[in-house]
Amino acid sequence: MERRRLIPLKDVAIVIPAYEAADTLAKVLSDWFRFGAVSYQIWVVDDGSPDGTGDAARCMGVGVLNHKKNRGKGAAHKTGFAAAIKAGYEWIMTIDADTQHDVGEASRFLALNPAEFDMAIGTRRHNMKGMPFDRWFINRLTSMVLSIFGAHKPITDSQCGYRLISAEVLRKVPLRTNHFDTESELVARALRTGYRIAEVPITTLYTSPRSHINPFLDTLRFIRLCFRYLFWW
Template identity: 35%
Template sequence: MRVAIIPAHNEAATIGSVVLQTQPYVETVVVVDDGSTDTTARVAELAGAQVLSHDRNRGKGAAIQTGLRAGVKEGADVLVLLDGDGQHDPDSIPDLVEPIERGESDLVIGSRVKQGNGTPPRHRKFGRAVLDTVTNAVSDTAISDTQSGFRAMRAELLKKVEFEDAGMGIESTMLAEATGASARISEVPIEEHYPETASPNQHSVGHALTVLNSLLKIVRRDHPLLVFGVVGVLSLLFGGYLGYDTATHYWATQEFWPGRAMLSMLFSIIGTQLITAALILDTVRLKGNN
């Protein structure tokens, strides 16, 4: 059984047609109205979707989580995710779900390599390239379009992972979490439709910062020895340098620098604490994985 999940925030102009175009390829369409102030929920309902509404705007990730839970309750075997703004072509759904239904993949990403209607601005393309590079480095993948919101997954995957990101970083964190659960991930080419009137709900810079923050949380959680350890060692080295400089200056001139001496002790203490924290957190992580 296929269930489509469509997170939507103020998409009244497009959500109806997206629902209608999606229905032939799935048994149920679930639209999660993420605190819209327009008629998104009403239009989606009239188009035949099952509508779940948030009382306020909680973020795309939260909307996807709500939709995934609803899809599992519906008894879905395959869950399809797509946006409500019309940039994804529902006719590509069979291509997305095919690797899953053949038993070859657990998560399939729709890679926007074919040009449809309209072209995204250059700054958005550049932002995607940056986020693709960072996401692939963090999640240890080689996905060509990590930020694509058009994807399908095996419902069984949700028993192994929880996609907890509530914001726009959900696409990246989903890849990282799926990789951590040893999920089989693949891509299929899709068209990208980018109408000239398209207006993203979040500025591209804000979007990028949100995604990078989400990835940083994953790195901090999964690689504490790297994050805290490196900073701790640098702090300890800097403290040692200040201490050495203070000591040699006093030896040569008999002039004592109290300020630099205090900074040396401060950075040395901070470095020692960070290294200790890194070792403890890494030990906890390793025990949790066993």
């Protein structure tokens, strides 16, 4: 049984960063349409994909924002955030383009009381099976640092791409990174600014062994982010 939505779907922009996602976008977007979203509230950010990702999104009638070259997941998020804020949306939901998230679980986010949180993050705490080791390690490291030094309660999944974020947070919190570390940077800076973080249990299906994370470079980026959070921000 679906929970009662306290946040109307019409007030939510949906931002989907996408790189080489031509094979999966149709399912993700079809699921959103079944959920009740309309094409004009969805933005797919094609991050310089060589496989026709942007064309696949256009065929579904949604908004498409293009990067001429691959700039990183964080840069794609920022492009989508800017478009959603300019369009006047009060809330922005992000979701990955690879079908690992269940669109139907967006109801869990929309059922939250908007007076009690500023950003809600999906947590895969009880569903880590199948997560590549490098992603698991980086996620555990950054989540631990944020939990110990920034949050009033544990942050269990600082890198989950399934989120609901108030436009106010995105207007007030500067984002300096452009890659996979941007999702953790947003959590860190939001905590430092005093915004309230909620967590929403979600299920995740890892359908593809391929990951766009660079085990070496992205690990360094996350370690650098942790040090900046601890000593410079």
